[in-house]
Structure formats: C-alpha cells, structure tokens
Amino acid sequence: xxxxxxxxxxxxxxxxxxxxxxxxxxxxxxxxxxxxxxxxxxxxxxxxxxxxxxxxxxxxxxxxxxxxxxxxxxxxxxxxxxxxxxxxxxxxxxxxxxxxxxxxxxxxxxxxxxxxxxxxxxxxxxxxxxxxxxxxxxxxxxxxxxxxxxxxxxxxxxxxxxxxxxxxxxxxxxxxxxxxxxxxxxxxxxxxxxxxxxxxxxxxxxxxxxxxxxxxxxxxxxxxxxxxxxxxxxxxxxxxxxxxxxxxxxxxxxxxxxxxxxxxxxxxxxxxxxxxxxxxxxxxxxxxxxxxxxxxxxxxxxxxxxxxxxxxxxxxxxxxxxxxxxxxxxxx
Amino acid sequence: xxxxxxxxxxxxxxxxxxxxxxxxxxxxxxxxxxxxxxxxxxxxxxxxxxxxxxxxxxxxxxxxxxxxxxxxxxxxxxxxxxxxxxxxxxxxxxxxxxxxxxxxxxxxxxxxxxxxxxxxxxxxxxxxxxxxxxxxxxxxxxxxxxxxxxxxxxxxxxxxxxxxxxxxxxxxxxxxxxxxxxxxxxxxxxxxxxxxxxxxxxxxxxxxxxxxxxxxxxxxxxxxxxxxxxxxxxxxxxxxxxxxxxxxxxxxxxxxxxxxxxxxxxxxxxxxxxxxxxxxxxxxxxxxxxxxxxxxxxxxxxxxxxxxxxxxxxxxxxxxxxxxxxxxxxxxxxxxxxxxxx
Numbered sequence: 206x207x208x209x210x211x212x213x214x215x216x217x218x219x220x221x222x223x224x225x226x227x228x229x230x231x232x233x234x235x236x237x238x239x240x241x242x243x244x245x246x247x248x249x250x251x252x253x254x255x256x257x258x259x260x261x262x263x264x265x266x267x268x269x270x271x272x273x274x275x276x277x278x279x280x281x282x283x284x285x286x287x288x289x290x291x292x293x294x295x296x297x298x299x300x301x302x303x304x305x306x307x308x309x310x311x312x313x314x315x316x317x318x319x320x321x322x323x324x325x326x327x328x329x330x331x332x333x334x335x336x337x338x339x340x341x342x343x344x345x346x347x348x349x350x351x352x353x354x355x356x357x358x359x360x361x362x363x364x365x366x367x368x369x370x371x372x373x374x375x376x377x378x379x380x381x382x383x384x385x386x387x388x389x390x391x392x393x394x395x396x397x398x399x400x401x402x403x404x405x406x407x408x409x410x411x412x413x414x415x416x417x418x419x420x421x422x423x424x425x426x427x428x429x430x431x432x433x434x435x436x437x438x439x440x441x442x443x444x445x446x447x448x449x450x451x452x453x454x455x456x457x458x459x460x461x462x463x464x465x466x467x468x469x470x471x472x473x474x475x476x477x478x479x480x481x482x483x484x485x486x487x488x489x490x491x492x493x494x495x496x497x498x499x500x501x502x503x504x505x506x507x508x509x510x511x512x513x514x515x516x517x518x519x520x521x522x523x524x525x526x527x528x529x530x531x532x533x534x535x536x537x
Numbered sequence: 538x539x540x541x542x543x544x545x546x547x548x549x550x551x552x553x554x555x556x557x558x559x560x561x562x563x564x565x566x567x568x569x570x571x572x573x574x575x576x577x578x579x580x581x582x583x584x585x586x587x588x589x590x591x592x593x594x595x596x597x598x599x600x601x602x603x604x605x606x607x608x609x610x611x612x613x614x615x616x617x618x619x620x621x622x623x624x625x626x627x628x629x630x631x632x633x634x635x636x637x638x639x640x641x642x643x644x645x646x647x648x649x650x651x652x653x654x655x656x657x658x659x660x661x662x663x664x665x666x667x668x669x670x671x672x673x674x675x676x677x678x679x680x681x682x683x684x685x686x687x688x689x690x691x692x693x694x695x696x697x698x699x700x701x702x703x704x705x706x707x708x709x710x711x712x713x714x715x716x717x718x719x720x721x722x723x724x725x726x727x728x729x730x731x732x733x734x735x736x737x738x739x740x741x742x743x744x745x746x747x748x749x750x751x752x753x754x755x756x757x758x759x760x761x762x763x764x765x766x767x768x769x770x771x772x773x774x775x776x777x778x779x780x781x782x783x784x785x786x787x788x789x790x791x792x793x794x795x796x797x798x799x800x801x802x803x804x805x806x807x808x809x810x811x812x813x814x815x816x817x818x819x820x821x822x823x824x825x826x827x828x829x830x831x832x833x834x835x836x837x838x839x840x841x842x843x844x845x846x847x848x849x850x851x852x853x854x855x856x857x858x859x860x861x862x863x864x865x866x867x868x869x870x871x872x873x874x875x876x877x878x879x
Contacts, residue, residue: 259743259744259745259746260713260714260743372605372606373605374605401605402604402605402770402811403604403770403771403772403811403814403815403816404604404810404811404814405604406814406816407814429743429744430744430816431744431818432816432817432818433816435818435819459818459819460818460819469745470744470745471818473744473745473747473748474744474818475744475747475748475751475771475773475774475777
C-alpha cells in the first residue's frame with residue numbers, strides 16, 4: 206500500500222496492519238459506508254494512538270473491526286486486518302478465542318451498563334480468567350482477580366458487591382479490569398470516560414497510562430474529547446466520514462493541524478480559555494452534513510472553507526507530507 | 538449555631554431584595570429511601586439534597602456544578618416543580634410553589650421550562666417535530682388554530698437554528714443529537730418562559746455541537762431576556778455561560794458566588810480539585826494524573842463534620858466534628874469550609 210503510513214520497518218513484521226479496510230452497513234436498500242479504505246500500519250507493540258472525530262465518523266466501527274466483531278447488517282467488504290502477520294478476518298473460532306482477550310481487548314462504550322446484574326464483580330473477573338486458562342485453579346484465579354481489581358482502585362471490601370451497588374466510575378473501572386484481565390497486547394478503549402466526571406476521568410486515564418508505561422501496552426483511545434489525548438497517547442488519527450484524514454504525533458497534530466477538518470475540530474474545543482466571541486458562530490450550519498455518498502469529491506469539501514475546484518473532483522488520499530505526518534488534503 | 542444561620546439567612550434576603558430574585562430556594566432537602574438486599578428489607582436513607590439555599594436573580598445565568606450524584610439534577614427537578622422536596626421551600630416571585638393553586642401552577646409551568654439532559658430520550662419517538670413542539674403551544678398557551686400553531690412552530694424552529702422546510706416533519710431518529718437538543722430548546726421556548734432550567738444540555742453531544750448549543754443558549758438569553766439555571770458538570774461551560782456559580786458536593790452547596798471569582802480564586806478545596814482536573818490542551822498537567830486522588834466513593838462513616846473531609850487534603854480536626862456553614866468569604870463569594878484557600 207503506497208498510502209499506508211508506516212513509521213518504521215517493513216510491513217510483514219508489523220504489530221497491526223490495516224489495509225484498505227472498508228466496512229458497509231446495509232439497511233434495506235441503503236448502503237452506508239462506515240469505513241472507507243482505512244490503511245494504517247502499527248509497527249510495534251507499545252504504539253499508542255488517539256482516534257478522534259465526530260459521532261458517525263467511524264471511530265467505533267474501526268475498533269469493532271479490529272476486534273473482528275462487525276456483525277450483520279455490517280460487513281467488511283474490502284481490505285484486511287493483520288495482527289502480527291495473521292489475518293483477523295480469516296481466523297477460525299479457536300484462533301479468534303486466543304486473539305480476543307489475550308491479544309486484543311476492548312473497553313466498549315457504556316460497557317459499564319452491561320455487567321451481569323446477578324453476579325458480583327469479583328466473579329466477573331474470575332470467570333474471564335478461568336474461561337481462558339484451563340489449568341488455573343480457582344483460588345489462583347481469585348488471587349489474580351483480586352489483584353486486578355485492587356490495581357484499578359476498587360477497595361477490597363467491595364469485591365463481593367453487585368454492579369448496581371457501584372457508581373458509574375467504579376463500574377467503568379471494573380470493565381477496564383475485565384479488559385486487562387488477560388494481559389492484552391493492544392487495548393482499544395472506546396470513549397471510556399465520556400460518562401464520568403473530571404476527577405474519575407483523571408483516575409481512569411492515569412490507570413491506562415500506568416499500563417502503557419509499566420508493561421508496554423498498546424492503546425487505541427477513541428474519544429471526541431481531543432484534549433484528553435495529549436500526554437496519554439503518542440499519535441493522533443483524525444477521522445472524518447469513515448476516513449483517516451490526518452495522522453501524526455499528538456504533540457504536532459494537536460497544536461498545528463494540517464487538515465482543515467482537524468483545524469475545525471480543535472477550534473470547537475471548549476476550555477477554560479474560550480470566550481463568547483468564539484461562541485458567536487452561525488448556528489446549525491452543516492452540523493449533520495457528513496456526505497458518505499460522494500464518490501469523487503473530497504468528503505469534507507462541502508464544509509471546507511479552503512475548498513477549490515480540485516477538491517470537488519478528486520478524492521485526496523492520505524499521504525506523507527512530513528517525516529512523521531500524513532494528511533489527506535489537496536492543500537498539501 | 539442558630540445565630541450563624543440567621544445571619545447568613547439574612548444576608549441572602551437582603552441580597553435577594555437588592556437584586557430582584559425571581560426564584561428562591563430555602564433550606565431545600567430531598568431524601569430518597571433506598572431498598573436493598575434480596576427481599577428489599579434493608580433500607581437506607583440517601584440525602585440527595587441536604588439543606589440547600591440559593592436564589593436565582595432576574596436575567597442572570599446561574600450554574601450549578603457538581604459530579605454525578607451530587608444532587609444537582611434533583612435541585613433542577615425541584616426548581617421546576619417536577620419533584621417534591623422532603624423539606625424546605627421554593628418561592629417563585631415570593632410565593633410558595635408547593636402551595637400553588639391549580640391555575641397558579643399552570644402559570645408557573647408556562648413561566649418555568651426545563652431542557653433535559655438526554656436529547657435521545659426526552660422526545661417521543663413517534664411524534665414528528667411539529668407535533669412535539671405543538672403540545673406546549675396548545676396546552677399552555679391555549680392556541681387551537683392549526684395554521685397558527687404551525688406558524689408558531691416554524692418561527693421557533695428558525696429561532697433555534699433549524700429549517701422548517703427540512704425539519705418540521707422529521708421524526709426524532711432522523712435528527713442528529715444537536716438537532717434534537719435544538720428541538721428540545723424550541724419546545725421549552727414555546728410557552729415563552731421567564732426561567733429556563735437546562736439540565737446538562739450538552740453532555741450527550743459532540744464537542745463541536747456542544748459549542749453550537751451553548752452559543753444558541755447565549756443568544757436566546759440575550760434576545761429573550763431569559764433567566765437560566767444551568768446544571769452542568771463542566772466548569773468550562775459554567776465559565777462561558779454564567780454570571781454566578783454554585784458548586785455542589787454530596788447534596789450540599791460548598792461554594793457560591795460570582796463565576797469569575799470562584800474560578801480564578803476558588804475558596805473551597807473541592808472547587809480547586811475539579812478546576813485542576815478539567816482537561817485543557819497544552820497544559821503543563823497533561824499526562825500527569827493523580828492516581829491517588831480520592832474518588833467520590835469515599836463515603837462518610839458518620840454524619841458529623843464536613844462532607845468533603847474524606848477527600849480533602851486540608852482537613853483538620855474541626856472538619857471531623859463540625860459541619861461548616863456556607864459563609865461569606867469575600868464580597869462576591871460564599872464557601873462552606875473551615876480552612877478556605879486564599
């Protein structure tokens with residue numbers, strides 16, 4: 206793939222390699238292309254990536270594809286996902302079982318509402334551990350589960366509590382403990398903190414950071430709160446309408462974005478420095494205008510203030526414009 | 538103790554008269570009974586809101602900021618008469634809302650409207666936009682002429698930044714989150730309210746739509762001379778929108794005063810804590826997380842003392858014994874703390 210961003214080495218030994226990944230959802234006769242030719246090369250374990258973009262841009266679908274969990278009416282219509290050389294889409298049931306959990310695991314959006322209400326939280330974790338390793342004794346599994354829960358900051362006297370007895374933040378920690386239970390090499394965290402208040406959010410991010418630093422966890426952090434990616438992940442991918450439109454080190458993309466959409470996204474950040482003049486913007490302009498059906502033009506051209514003729518005729522591909530930066534825009 | 542209470546109470550009253558409070562909340566408490574155990578035999582009392590007093594002044598924006606479970610939504614529901622206080626009172630222009638006659642209550646409902654947090658669940662899924670916004674026009678304004686209703690709905694849609702030709706007959710599932718929240722706002726404005734209670738209007742929205750909805754509220758406030766009670770967990774929205782801010786923690790107001798004063802010189806350690814935790818691009822704090830910050834789970838063992846004590850790094854002996862009153866710390870700031878900062 207000429208446009209597959211690879212930072213180091215050749216592709217065959219990559220940790221994770223997505224080439225031309227295209228996913229479509231078909232409802233009745235309408236085809237919705239959620240991912241449109243995503244190519245991404247993660248050279249090594251330990252790589253951390255923030256995936257940002259508005260709702261509907263394909264962030265979650267990307268995570269679900271890597272997990273091999275695209276289900277009808279969704280379908281991977283093109284491309285491949287290779288994890289350490291193995292094609293995820295071709296895996297047998299047994300291979301998939303060793304892939305999900307021990308290799309790659311995911312913290313699903315609002316997963317905190319999907320814990321089993323009649324099982325206490327310690328048994329949740331014990332079950333995951335024992336299901337995946339036949340020769341571990343129950344007491345060993347319990348010990349490991351206790352350590353995992355302690356690590357995510359749950360006090361010992363709460364281990365036998367049931368999900369409804371916990372606050373949202375505590376349940377989210379349990380879900381993270383479950384995702385980390387089998388020591389995955391890659392963790393995909395889909396908006397793990399969006400329902401939580403700022404202090405709990407800090408604790409959860411701190412926990413993820415600890416796993417990155419301590420044991421070289423690779424993290425894909427999906428969020429629409431761009432500010433959270435700073436300091437947590439090394440790289441940022443900006444998604445728009447099913448495509449990666451910009452990719453590069455977070456220290457650069459967040460402060461001097463190349464793509465006009467990245468610029469818009471960063472401009473809409475609400476922070477303690479925003480003021481009312483930045484708030485006086487035209488209302489409802491193109492808020493939901495994400496043209497998934499334009500086949501030729503740059504999808505962002507309808508919203509782009511820099512758009513010129515070529516943008517309406519030819520789709521820009523993601524290409525390298527600096528040593529470690531890729532952008533899909535005719536401006537560069 | 539009673540002297541302190543009277544004193545702070547009288548400060549409130551003076552202020553209220555001076556500034557023209559349209560709504561006063563006095564010693565509001567709401568308790569819920571929680572049943573637990575297999576046969577629901579264990580009962581415990583949850584103090585969702587605990588002796589809260591404040592007022593909303595004419596044409597101001599007042600923010601109530603707090604984490605989940607701090608009682609801010611319960612306050613909003615009491616203020617809009619959707620929940621009954623266990624004790625205390627709500628005064629609308631000096632009259633007790635709980636003692637309202639039927640006709641007075643109808644008038645109150647016309648003047649006080651609420652926007653709910655979740656735009657996906659607060660609109661009936663099988664009614665189109667026209668039908669949704671028609672309801673308050675018919676019920677609260679008594680308008681029956683279908684043409685005039687339609688005209689009024691169209692006017693409201695334009696006001697909130699939607700297009701009648703596109704959106705009038707859309708069903709909720711055909712709208713984006715931001716568009717739904719605009720429909721919610723239009724529905725709330727339909728009865729020409731004086732006070733708008735906005736319960737986390739932007740939490741469920743994307744960053745870009747969030748800013749658009751806040752900007753819409755700012756514009757509406759100016760154009761319609763609205764008074765807004767903004768419930769939020771986001772200090773950045775409070776800072777942008779509001780004249781005054783109340784910080785709530787576990788059912789108590791711990792700090793109250795001018796927004797700019799509170800955010801630049803917080804007096805309560807909890808305010809300082811959430812200020813520090815608010816994400817900000819390019820800050821020196823990025824990536825440095827306080828793993829040891831004690832979370833909201835640190836519940837109190839006894840009912841005495843300060844509610845924030847288990848998480849507070851400034852706590853002293855007195856904090857364990859005596860509950861701090863909400864007292865004036867400076868001209869523009871009240872705080873409930875024995876060891877205030879600054």
